[in-house]
Structure formats: structure tokens, C-alpha cells
């Protein structure tokens with residue numbers, strides 16, 4: 604009860620705070636006009652171990668087949684504690700030297716996970732990394748516009764309260780986050796404004812932490828309380844995350860929102876299954892990744908395992924009266 608009161612107080616405080624900034628927007632139009640193809644991977648950087656290299660190989664195969672435009676990372680890019688600095692050899696050992704297939708030598712748009720915040724978080728955000736590998740485009744929160752689809756990349760680690768109050772033996776690098784409350788308030792306001800301005804047919808939000816999950820971490824209450832209302836109020840089609848090391852598809856019972864987890868980039872097999880209030884459509888406890896193909900009228904995603912087998916696919920279409928003009 605005390606926690607609920609604290610959360611309500613926090614929401615009221617958030618609503619009273621103001622932000623004037625805008626999220627950075629990157630435009631990346633598809634090679635094939637009106638047809639975007641990407642891969643989504645999360646929770647991967649382990650110097651090739653725990654089948655990271657096998658998953659990487661299959662990403663190359665599927666990436667070539669689909670002639671993908673880019674890759675999205677749902678975070679936890681480097682285990683266990685992010686990068687130690689811009690010269691950390693893990694950048695090569697867990698990224699550049701692992702994802703070597705030509706088809707995935709495309710931009711990678713990455714958000715940060717909780718493990719990334721346990722290192723030098725500013726290193727991953729430093730554009731100097733692009734001099735080492737030009738693919739690596741990591742920011743806290745930003746937008747990738749691909750015409751008919753907008754990806755809203757959201758920095759979720761600061762939301763989880765116990766990283767601040769009960770970090771245990773972990774150290775979180777909160778530099779440049781003035782206070783949790785102000786940071787989240789500004790971010791939610793910027794996101795809300797950006798979603799309202801978006802003319803894309805498909806609005807997809809990407810963050811590291813789960814909203815709905817049947818696996819180890821389960822739901823993230825702070826995101827359900829603070830971020831989910833913004834997504835539902837703005838007709839977001841899907842929330843895509845990592846954090847739990849699995850592949851899963853859960854659909855909302857009271858909105859059109861879908862929760863999609865792609866966090867199988869390396870270590871997996873937690874052997875946990877928790878019940879969920881929303882509808883669980885698919886769950887795979889092992890390693891893998893997903894592809895996403897989007898046109899003006901249809902969005903389709905496929906989950907693959909570490910051998911490249913397609914485990915599950917799901918598609919949805921927009922009725923003509925739902926289509927928004929896109930630029």
C-alpha cells in the first residue's frame with residue numbers, strides 16, 4: 604500500500620514538471636520503398652559465448668534472405684558491466700568481431716540495458732565508437748523514422764526504482780541524469796509529444812525492460828505505471844523489449860498493444876514461467892532473435908532460434924480507415 608501511494612505521488616509530481624526538449628530523430632528510409640525489413644536482438648554481448656556466435660551466424664543468414672535495412676538492439680549490449688570505456692576491447696570481442704556477416708553490416712540502433720549502466724555508460728553513448736565500427740548508433744532515447752514506421756527508442760533502466768535504492772553490489776552510472784524523477788518526467792513528456800506528432804502508420808516503442816513477461820524478471824511495475832499509459836493513449840502498435848532472455852509475444856486484453864520480447868542474444872534457458880494477466884501467445888525460453896517486416900498495410904514478425912529455425916510468426920494489417928498518411 605505504501606509503495607502504491609508513493610507511486611501515485613510520483614505520477615502527480617511527474618505531471619507537474621515541464622520539458623522543452625525534443626527527441627533526436629534519425630531518418631532511415633528502407634532500401635525498397637515502402638517495405639522495411641529489420642532484425643531485432645537483445646541481451647547479447649558475451650564475447651561469443653552462450654551461443655552468441657551461433658545466433659549471430661543465423662542473423663547473417665536471415666538478414667541476407669530478407670535484405671534487411673538495419674538492426675535494432677533492445678539493450679544489455681555488453682555483459683556483465685557494460686564497457687569500461689571507449690577503448691574497452693569488449694567492443695570488438697562482443698560486437699564487431701561477432702556480427703561479421705555482410706547482411707548485418709548495416710546501422711545498429713541500440714538502447715541501453717541495466718547491465719550497460721553498470722559500466723561507463725557515457726562510453727556507449729560516445730560517437731567516437733563509430734570510428735571503430737560505424738554501425739554502432741547508441742543513444743538514450745531517440746526516434747528512427749523509416750517512412751511508414753516510427754521506432755521510439757526509450758531509455759528504460761532509470762525507471763526501475765530498486766537500481767537506485769537497492770543496487771546491492773552493482774554500481775549504476777547515473778551521470779547526466781539530474782534526478783530520476785526529472786529525467787523520467789522529461790522523457791515521458793518528450794515521448795508523448797513525439798508520438799502525437801508522428802504521422803507514421805505504425806508506431807513501435809523499443810525499450811530494454813519488460814512490460815509484460817512470463818519469464819524470470821516478469822512485468823516491470825514502473826513501466827506499467829508510468830510508460831504504458833503514454834503508449835495506450837497514443838495508439839502504439841507494439842512495445843518491443845529485451846531484459847528477459849527469451850522470445851515472447853503477449854497481447855494486451857484491453858487495448859491493441861502487443862508486447863514482444865527479443866532478448867535471446869546469448870545466455871538463456873532460465874526455466875521460469877510465470878502467469879500473466881494479459882494473453883500469452885508465444886514463449887520460447889532459449890536463444891534467438893526476430894525479424895520484422897513492415898509495409899503500409901501489414902506488419903509481420905518472425906522469431907528464430909539459434910539454428911535459424913523459424914519458431915513462430917505473427918502478422919497484423921491495418922484497415923484502410925486506420926491508415927495514417929506517412930512521409
Ligand SMILES: [Fe+2]
Nearest residue numbers: 679716717846
Ligand atoms: Fe537486462
